[in-house]
Amino acid sequence: MPLYVYECPECEIELEERRPAWQADDPVECPICHGLCVRTVSTVHIHRSSSPVYATPEQVARIVHGVDCVCCRPRRRS
Structure with a gap:
Protein backbone atom coordinates (compact mmCIF):
# COMPACT_ATOMS: atom_id res chain seq x y z
CA MET A 1 0.00 0.00 0.00
CA GLY A 35 -9.65 17.69 13.56
CA LEU A 36 -9.22 16.68 9.93
CA CYS A 37 -5.78 16.38 8.35
CA VAL A 38 -5.54 16.98 4.61
CA ARG A 39 -3.22 15.27 2.18
CA THR A 40 -0.08 17.16 1.19
CA VAL A 41 2.55 16.69 -1.47
CA SER A 42 5.58 14.98 0.00
CA THR A 43 9.03 13.84 -0.92
CA VAL A 44 9.97 10.18 -1.14
CA HIS A 45 10.44 8.47 2.23
CA ILE A 46 12.73 5.48 2.55
CA HIS A 47 12.23 3.13 5.48
CA ARG A 48 15.32 1.12 6.30
CA SER A 49 14.01 -0.98 9.19
CA SER A 50 12.30 -4.27 8.55
CA SER A 51 9.45 -3.52 10.94
CA PRO A 52 7.71 -0.14 11.05
CA VAL A 53 7.63 1.88 14.27
CA TYR A 54 4.36 3.59 15.10
CA ALA A 55 3.90 6.34 17.68
CA THR A 56 0.78 6.55 19.80
CA PRO A 57 -1.21 9.81 19.78
CA GLU A 58 0.12 10.52 23.29
CA GLN A 59 3.73 10.12 22.13
CA VAL A 60 3.10 12.41 19.15
CA ALA A 61 1.58 15.03 21.45
CA ARG A 62 4.59 14.94 23.80
CA ILE A 63 7.01 15.31 20.91
CA VAL A 64 5.13 18.14 19.23
CA HIS A 65 3.80 20.11 22.21
CA GLY A 66 5.93 19.03 25.19
CA VAL A 67 5.02 17.28 28.42
CA ASP A 68 2.90 20.00 30.08
CA CYS A 69 0.92 21.20 27.08
CA VAL A 70 -2.62 22.23 28.11
CA CYS A 71 -4.25 20.96 24.91
CA CYS A 72 -2.57 17.54 25.11
CA ARG A 73 -3.40 16.59 28.69
CA PRO A 74 -5.77 13.62 28.95
CA ARG A 75 -9.36 14.77 29.03
CA ARG A 76 -11.73 13.56 31.71
CA ARG A 77 -14.78 11.70 30.57
CA SER A 78 -18.07 13.28 31.54
Missing part, protein backbone atom coordinates in the same frame (compact mmCIF):
# COMPACT_ATOMS: atom_id res chain seq x y z
CA PRO A 2 1.23 3.50 -0.74
CA LEU A 3 2.34 5.85 2.04
CA TYR A 4 0.65 9.26 2.06
CA VAL A 5 1.43 12.38 4.11
CA TYR A 6 -1.31 14.43 5.78
CA GLU A 7 -1.06 17.75 7.61
CA CYS A 8 -3.25 19.12 10.39
CA PRO A 9 -3.96 22.82 9.82
CA GLU A 10 -4.69 23.34 13.56
CA CYS A 11 -1.68 21.54 15.11
CA GLU A 12 0.69 21.99 12.15
CA ILE A 13 1.94 18.39 12.34
CA GLU A 14 2.49 15.87 9.56
CA LEU A 15 1.22 12.31 9.68
CA GLU A 16 2.12 9.39 7.46
CA GLU A 17 -0.64 6.94 6.64
CA ARG A 18 -0.64 3.74 4.59
CA ARG A 19 -3.88 3.37 2.70
CA PRO A 20 -5.22 2.21 -0.65
CA ALA A 21 -4.95 4.66 -3.55
CA TRP A 22 -8.72 5.05 -3.75
CA GLN A 23 -8.70 6.46 -0.17
CA ALA A 24 -5.71 8.77 -0.70
CA ASP A 25 -7.71 12.01 -0.72
CA ASP A 26 -9.97 11.11 2.21
CA PRO A 27 -9.11 13.18 5.32
CA VAL A 28 -7.43 11.60 8.35
CA GLU A 29 -8.32 12.36 11.98
CA CYS A 30 -5.60 14.25 13.87
CA PRO A 31 -4.43 12.28 16.94
CA ILE A 32 -3.95 15.52 18.91
CA CYS A 33 -6.90 17.86 18.21
CA HIS A 34 -9.16 15.30 16.46
Whole structure:
Protein backbone atom coordinates (compact mmCIF):
# COMPACT_ATOMS: atom_id res chain seq x y z
CA MET A 1 0.00 0.00 0.00
CA PRO A 2 1.23 3.50 -0.74
CA LEU A 3 2.34 5.85 2.04
CA TYR A 4 0.65 9.26 2.06
CA VAL A 5 1.43 12.38 4.11
CA TYR A 6 -1.31 14.43 5.78
CA GLU A 7 -1.06 17.75 7.61
CA CYS A 8 -3.25 19.12 10.39
CA PRO A 9 -3.96 22.82 9.82
CA GLU A 10 -4.69 23.34 13.56
CA CYS A 11 -1.68 21.54 15.11
CA GLU A 12 0.69 21.99 12.15
CA ILE A 13 1.94 18.39 12.34
CA GLU A 14 2.49 15.87 9.56
CA LEU A 15 1.22 12.31 9.68
CA GLU A 16 2.12 9.39 7.46
CA GLU A 17 -0.64 6.94 6.64
CA ARG A 18 -0.64 3.74 4.59
CA ARG A 19 -3.88 3.37 2.70
CA PRO A 20 -5.22 2.21 -0.65
CA ALA A 21 -4.95 4.66 -3.55
CA TRP A 22 -8.72 5.05 -3.75
CA GLN A 23 -8.70 6.46 -0.17
CA ALA A 24 -5.71 8.77 -0.70
CA ASP A 25 -7.71 12.01 -0.72
CA ASP A 26 -9.97 11.11 2.21
CA PRO A 27 -9.11 13.18 5.32
CA VAL A 28 -7.43 11.60 8.35
CA GLU A 29 -8.32 12.36 11.98
CA CYS A 30 -5.60 14.25 13.87
CA PRO A 31 -4.43 12.28 16.94
CA ILE A 32 -3.95 15.52 18.91
CA CYS A 33 -6.90 17.86 18.21
CA HIS A 34 -9.16 15.30 16.46
CA GLY A 35 -9.65 17.69 13.56
CA LEU A 36 -9.22 16.68 9.93
CA CYS A 37 -5.78 16.38 8.35
CA VAL A 38 -5.54 16.98 4.61
CA ARG A 39 -3.22 15.27 2.18
CA THR A 40 -0.08 17.16 1.19
CA VAL A 41 2.55 16.69 -1.47
CA SER A 42 5.58 14.98 0.00
CA THR A 43 9.03 13.84 -0.92
CA VAL A 44 9.97 10.18 -1.14
CA HIS A 45 10.44 8.47 2.23
CA ILE A 46 12.73 5.48 2.55
CA HIS A 47 12.23 3.13 5.48
CA ARG A 48 15.32 1.12 6.30
CA SER A 49 14.01 -0.98 9.19
CA SER A 50 12.30 -4.27 8.55
CA SER A 51 9.45 -3.52 10.94
CA PRO A 52 7.71 -0.14 11.05
CA VAL A 53 7.63 1.88 14.27
CA TYR A 54 4.36 3.59 15.10
CA ALA A 55 3.90 6.34 17.68
CA THR A 56 0.78 6.55 19.80
CA PRO A 57 -1.21 9.81 19.78
CA GLU A 58 0.12 10.52 23.29
CA GLN A 59 3.73 10.12 22.13
CA VAL A 60 3.10 12.41 19.15
CA ALA A 61 1.58 15.03 21.45
CA ARG A 62 4.59 14.94 23.80
CA ILE A 63 7.01 15.31 20.91
CA VAL A 64 5.13 18.14 19.23
CA HIS A 65 3.80 20.11 22.21
CA GLY A 66 5.93 19.03 25.19
CA VAL A 67 5.02 17.28 28.42
CA ASP A 68 2.90 20.00 30.08
CA CYS A 69 0.92 21.20 27.08
CA VAL A 70 -2.62 22.23 28.11
CA CYS A 71 -4.25 20.96 24.91
CA CYS A 72 -2.57 17.54 25.11
CA ARG A 73 -3.40 16.59 28.69
CA PRO A 74 -5.77 13.62 28.95
CA ARG A 75 -9.36 14.77 29.03
CA ARG A 76 -11.73 13.56 31.71
CA ARG A 77 -14.78 11.70 30.57
CA SER A 78 -18.07 13.28 31.54
